[in-house]
Amino acid sequence: GESVGLHLPTLSVQEGDNSIINCAYSNSASDYFIWYKQESGKGPQFIIDIRSNMDKRQGQRVTVLLNKTVKHLSLQIAATQPGDSAVYFCALYTGRRALTFGSGTRLQVQP
Amino acid sequence: SQTIHQWPATLVQPVGSPLSLECTVEGTSNPNLYWYRQAAGRGLQLLFYSVGIGQISSEVPQNLSASRPQDRQFILSSKKLLLSDSGFYLCAWSWTGGETQYFGPGTRLLVL
Numbered sequence: 530g531e532s533v534g535l536h537l538p539t540l541s542v543q544e545g546d547n548s549i550i551n552c553a554y555s556n557s558a559s560d561y562f563i564w565y566k567q568e569s570g571k572g573p574q575f576i577i578d579i580r581s582n583m584d585k586r587q588g589q590r591v592t593v594l595l596n597k598t599v600k601h602l603s604l605q606i607a608a609t610q611p612g613d614s615a616v617y618f619c620a621l622y623t624g625r626r627a628l629t630f631g632s633g634t635r636l637q638v639q640p
Numbered sequence: 641s642q643t644i645h646q647w648p649a650t651l652v653q654p655v656g657s658p659l660s661l662e663c664t665v666e667g668t669s670n671p672n673l674y675w676y677r678q679a680a681g682r683g684l685q686l687l688f689y690s691v692g693i694g695q696i697s698s699e700v701p702q703n704l705s706a707s708r709p710q711d712r713q714f715i716l717s718s719k720k721l722l723l724s725d726s727g728f729y730l731c732a733w734s735w736t737g738g739e740t741q742y743f744g745p746g747t748r749l750l751v752l
Contacts, residue, residue, distance in 0.1 A: 561739050563739075563740060565743075570746075570748070571745060571746065572730050572732075572743035572744050572745050572746045573684070573730070573743045574743070575740060575742060578739075578740060618683060618684070622739045627674070627686050627689055627699065628686075628739075628741055630683040630684040631683055632682060632683040633681075633682075633683055
């Protein structure tokens with residue numbers, strides 16, 4: 530079955546630095562991946578997605594990298610800001626009409 | 641644009657009482673709808689999903705049930721709440737056949 534894991538439960542960075550949040554998955558049949566941001570007391574917010582036929586995708590200040598060989602996904606946030614403080618979840622889709630979510634990484638941005 | 645609403649925002653209920661949480665989506669037709677539960681500091685657990693009116697799939701056997709009486713309305717219910725039902729309940733929607741899910745603001749439920 531699918532499983533998704535996070536390398537670090539909490540990541541603390543200085544404001545202005547780049548952040549890298551990692552995610553490992555086990556199901557090689559996964560063909561679509563999403564990163565969500567969840568602020569305290571709110572629902573998850575879509576950040577960026579990537580399909581399995583891509584290695585990299587860029588958005589505004591965010592980049593997602595996919596390494597299918599080692600089943601690893603990462604989210605890079607450039608010039609991290611205090612508003613980026615939140616829990617970040619990776620999620621993967623395997624065609625069962627549902628997403629499998631990781632347990633999340635808390636990003637803390639220090640001023 | 642599409643919006644998703646959930647209410648109530650917070651709820652405190654005694655053990656053994658019934659539950660009804662509501663989710664509605666605006667700005668789309670025939671969406672897929674989902675109910676998730678999130679325990680404190682944890683990931684999301686899919687409870688139910690629906691691809692159409694009256695069509696409900698359950699992912700995890702539990703004390704809860706779901707119904708979809710209208711195209712853009714999804715209801716989570718329980719006849720008798722347990723302490724273990726406490727958590728943050730999230731409703732989400734996706735386009736028909738779509739993969740990306742968009743979440744509502746959530747309902748925080750505390751069962752005492």
